[in-house]
Amino acid sequence: MSHSRVVGAVEIGTSKVAVLLGEIVGESGLNIIGHSASSSKGVKKGVVTDLNAASDCVHAAIMAAEKNSNSRIDEVFLAQTGSHLIGNFNVGTTNVSAPDGVIRSVDIDAAKADAKRRKLPNTRTYIHHIQNPFSVDDQLVENPLSREGRRLQVGYWSVHGDSDIVSDSLRVIRGIDLDVSDMVISSIASGAVLLQDSEKENGALVVDIGGGTTDYVLYRKGYIVKTGVVPVGGDHITNDLSIGLRVGRKSAEDFKVKHGRAYYQTGDKDEKVWTIGDLTIGDREYPLAAITKIIEARVSEIFDIIKAELEVAELLEPMDIASGIVLTGGSARLAGIDEVAKRCLGLDATVSEGSVDVAEELRQPEYSTVLGLLHYALTGQDASQEMAKPSSFLRKISGLLNI
């Protein structure tokens, strides 16, 4: 099979719409043929709040990417984020059916089905069932087929979202007559491209701090064991600065970008920074300490929330997260953010320099999620154990739109 298709990876972010066009040739060839990123409208905390405004800017971004690659998108992979996404860990159990105790594929299917048995209310839609290792009589095994045992178990990290919010984002894409063939949550997409296999194996936490949300994914022993969304991002930092310094959003944003640091240090008290001088009354100098204290409070709170969520799940064991924290997303540009992550979570932290496999311009943190989407367009199809789709997925997302 050597026909090629053009996949559009789209992330409708709170501050930016990122579009990446990938040409998938045959089974495993991927060429990135176009990209565009533009500022986003009608999106807050990762959720479409104004359908018209969001549609306008997403359509413009998609058309720009099509134009600069001189191609047409065949199908869209769409990123999902927002605090409406909820994950649960479900364990499926089955007793091995054959009298000789040898596990057959029917047992494996039964265990999987049992793990996914939980029905959701109509207002919720599954987005992922992410498989974790099997265990046979409480022994972890990679592949249980043909092993002997009495009881087979498998765990799934399942993520579901609010049907209305998910379908709003699908409507944006359908508005220009494109089909969404799959949705991937942002954290998983970013994690897929930013981590090497060895890092996934050693355990790593990817934290993607965007404009409106912070998405994280925790890998242990090669598996995704937890994902989460903290509905707080760079927008909040700007808003906090705007309120705390009593300046407009634009000045607050300027302060954040030009003078922002994620933590306060003693010298900040004596250092002064100026508003961008229009010399009206109110144009004045501020102690750097005001800026860094406001940011530190917000940024450390984000990491404290992640820490609390991992602790509740009993997953915060530094031994099992040996590769530490990898930070990405637009707000990862904030100076010193790795320092605060380290302090709060007690793990090593680095700001990702982007996937090494792609051109320099695509290593910007804005592109890590869409790169991840293309990764899934390429590999996610073969029902890899990492990301098995609910079988009725496509039917379901069509159902959401009543088509």
Added chain:
Amino acid sequence: MSTETQSLLSQSSGSSDLKIKIIGLGGAGTNAVDGLKLDDLGDVRLAAINTDAQALNASPIAEKLVIGRSVTRGLGAGGEIEIGRAAAEADRDAIARLITDTDLIILIVGLGGGTGSAVASVVAEVAAKTGALVLAFATLPFSFEGARRKHIAEESIGELRQLVHGMIPLPNDVLLQEGEEDTSVLKAFAVADRWIGRGVNSLCAMLLKTGLINQDFGSLRSVFHDRGGKTVFGTGTANGPDYVKNALEDLFICPLLHMGDRPSQLDRIIVNVIGGADLGISKVNEIMSLVSKRFGSREDLIFGAVIDEARHESLEICVLGKADMEVTAAVEKATATARTKTTLEGGLGLETEISKEDKPPRPVHSSKLPKKQQTLEVNQDEFTFIDNDEQRGYFEKTDRNEYNGEDLDVPTFMRRGIKIKIK
């Protein structure tokens, strides 16, 4: 403002026999009135109403009313709003007697407890019958006082706002920002009282003292002629040679003017300055033009200037603005479905933040047309809904961001009580 109304009103209530009563409600309100330091203003009467007899006894205020003895046996409401409400209902007549023959009632109340908010509602209802103008200064609890108090306070705000002519919320979280570094909790509670003191003092001075530019009760009434709507309050003060410029800067960065929930547009504004004998008319003109440039056009702005002989190179500016609510927009709900963009005309001009592009449409900014009839018929539930929706500034139109009882959209530094010095 209608000049006709103003002149009518000023005839009927000249400042000489104007009766002002400042009433502290509940424990926090009584404390605030206790600590009130007013300039020598003559006939401003102070009163306190509480369910807790013992706390009230300790207060030096002359006129005190214990309510709900039959309900609480004088032991206080214990933070239960239902008990506070029952107490206020039980002594409705006594409350009515306390506020008869008063033109202006200034309520001072701490919201979030049992007594203050319940009594405030009853006082406001009774006052509505006597025709008195009612303004309320209401402090909102610190985040560290817990989610329950916060919720009670938020509900009370919505209720109270409908009942009084001007309702000035003072979030303790915000005011704490103004204190000195390392303010103790006790001192932190007193910070709000100081702000209330400045506001009340400036109001009374404007009404009772003669000055460069006199404003009387009629002017105040013309600003606050309707119940409901939102009130914005801010003050700035400065001493020393550069006092005009510095007081203006202090006013423009007043934290109360920069809260996320302020209305995008004010309909009527009253500005009062208190200065020493050195405050000439040219300085007043300068202040007036800068203030009106910042807060709205001159037609909407009533300006008063009072001379206090005790001051020298010292200025206090106080701004009170009122935004009426648009009733018809009340039912619009935050959904992601097709919402047409509306542009904001005018605008408060407080800061550049009100960018016309990324600001969501505000359902409640009001027209400048007189619409008294309209607002009188308001369904309270609708208003309550707007209030809750409206208090969230940039993040309105999004789901509430609750995490462990805290709203994550509220700046972390405020919820944690971290002081930010910007001077």
